[in-house]
Amino acid sequence: MSKAGAFDLASGVGGKIDKTEVLSAVEKYEKYHVFYGGEEEERKANYTDMVNKYYDLVTSFYEFGWGESFHFAARWNGESLKESIKRHEHFLALQLGLKPGQKVLDVGCGIGGPLREIARFSSTSVTGLNNNEYQITRGKELNRIAGVEKTCDFVKADFMKMPFPDNTFDAVYAIEATCHAPDAYGCYKEIYRVLKPGQCFAAYEWCMTDAFDPNNAEHQKIKAEIEIGDGLPDIRLTKKCLEALKQAGFEVIGRKILLRLPVPWYLPLDKNHFSLSSFRLTALGRFFTRNMVKALEFVGLAPKGSQRVQDFLEKAAEGLVEGGRKEIFTPMYFFLARKPLSDSR
Structure with missing residues (x-):
């Protein structure tokens, strides 16, 4: 896993956004969301801008706290979390x-940890598709460090x-990434x-489950917290993905919801959980990170707005834990789908 430290976190906030423009980008990003009066249709219409701002702002936080693979896993x-x-x-x-030798596509690859x-x-060649320039730049550097430049590459695209x-491609997968799409059908159609022909697409999708009640105010609050904290235009129901x-x-x-292992996927974010191996994700670790970011911003090593990013990421953590506990949300609605040998549509 990545060994990004405090300086990497501070210098990376904002990604390709000019450091003097980070606070403005945070404010524009926040306005897309419910807590600041934003509307779902506006998020969908402007998903490219919203998601790019999100990942420019949060990637260094993700790498600092989570490592190179930006996804969950039940245990x-x-x-260990890493295992x-x-x-x-x-599993995918x-x-x-x-x-060996197959050509594989990773849709929404982040900085390429899973790739x-x-x-x-699997001894395959994997292409990572990503629309965020900063993440691709970071991913290429990590590919170089890992020595996989000949089998792993990146393409910047929507x-x-x-x-x-x-x-x-011989196979396509997506790990907690196509949730950023404004329209699941449009995204899946491109993957198709x-x-x-005859080959498969596998994914872990972020979804609201059948237990989600759209008329329940608490459920709606949890959904809104996850959306602002994770750059999502909307969170679809599992049946909508299907x-x-x-x-x-x-x-x-x-297809199935992968929830039933002894250690739940949301445990690393649970304030009541403590772990030395994933200390940065614990309540105490987040407390230290929050104050470190505040100090780095105060002395000018981190751009203005960095603390605001940490704030909406903490809001996401609260929503994810509650959504997981109530089983109204899952980040791992798994499905395996095949493109028919003959397309009769």
Whole structure:
């Protein structure tokens, strides 16, 4: 996992945004969301700007607290967070049946932690698709450090409009990334297009579950906290993802909510949990990070607005834990879908 320190965190806040413009970017980002009067349709219409601002602002925080793989994983007893994250990635590779030499697409790849792990695990070539320039720059540097430049690369593009010919990839996966799409069908349709016939798409989706009640004010608050803290235009119900997959032309082979391991996925963010191995994610660790960021901003090492970023990330943590406890939200609605050998649509 990444060893990003305090200086890396401070210097990375804002990504490709000029450091003098970070506070303004934070304010513009916040205004997209419910807590600041924002509307869902505006977030969807401006998803490229919103998501890019989000990842420019938060990537250094993610890497500092989470490592190179920006996703959750439920755990077995005795399993570390790092081990569970690797297993979570290996599970996708195994479900896809990846074989050495295949050409694979990672949709919404972040800085490429899963991409590098899956390429090494399966001896495949993996292309990471990402629309955020800062994350791609960081990912290329981490590829160089890991020595995987020959098998792992990045393409900067919108996953709603992929710059690949039809039937390019032997497999496609997405790990907690296509939740940023303004329209699941449009995103899945593009994935369907670039996937070779007879091959599979596997994903972990962020979803509201059937237990979510849109008329429950507490449920709506939890949903809004996750949306602002994680750069989401909306959080779809599991059944909406399933409908969009079928509408795009996929045959759904399997689907399930991966919740039932002994150690819940949200435990690293739970204020009542303490762990030395993931200290930065604990309540005490977040307290130290909050005050460190405040101090770094005060002395000018971190740009103005850095503390505001930490604030909405903490709001996300609260929403994620409560959403997980109440089982109204999951970051791991898993599905495996196949593109038919003959497209009869």
